[in-house]
Amino acid sequence: MLGVGLKQGWCYALALILWASSFQVGLYAQQAIKLSPKVMAVINAPPVELKDDDPPLLRLKKERFNAALNEAKARFDLYKRGLTRIPELIEVGERLFAAEVDLYDKPEEKAQVLQRQLDVYTEAEGNLEKQVKQGLATQADLERLRYNKLSVEIDLFSVKKMQEDHESAAQPTPK
Secondary structure, three states, X not given: OHHHHHHHHHHHHHHHHHHHHHHHHHHHHHOOOOOOHHHHHHHOOOOOOOOOOOOHHHHHHHHHHHHHHHHHHHHHHXXXXXXXXXXXXXXXXXXXXXXXXXXXXXXXXXHHHXXXXXXXXXXXXXXXXXXXXXXXXXXXXXXXHHHHHHHHHHHHHHHHHHHHHHHHHHOOOOO
């Protein structure tokens, strides 16, 4: 008899834990932060068109970018439903932005893409700072985003430096 009562007690305890955890997920979903307009523009961007005459490497890069974009859209949907958190969105953003930069070979094209990405990170940082102050996001999430923003700034600086070096090497020297 004691064995049956003990089993029922465990079942009730398990049911209570599951119910409480689903309630917490519901609370988290209600506290999902609003993403900035530039972040939403990235998420809502169309996939890159694959062309029949694309060289094989470019085609693979386009497919990789589209896969990252599709993942970003899927992760954002999970986020809206309270099934994932900000760090997962930041991670997929890293992959998406890296895949986008890799689509371009010319330094000036890379610089344009990196500048746009920097603008997105800057806007997202301001938005996330507000959310941290309101207790809706963590300082750790904000620092991760700042790390990514600084990485893009470094990449942009390097690309611009390479572009300047290339332009100065192409200029004839006066005699």
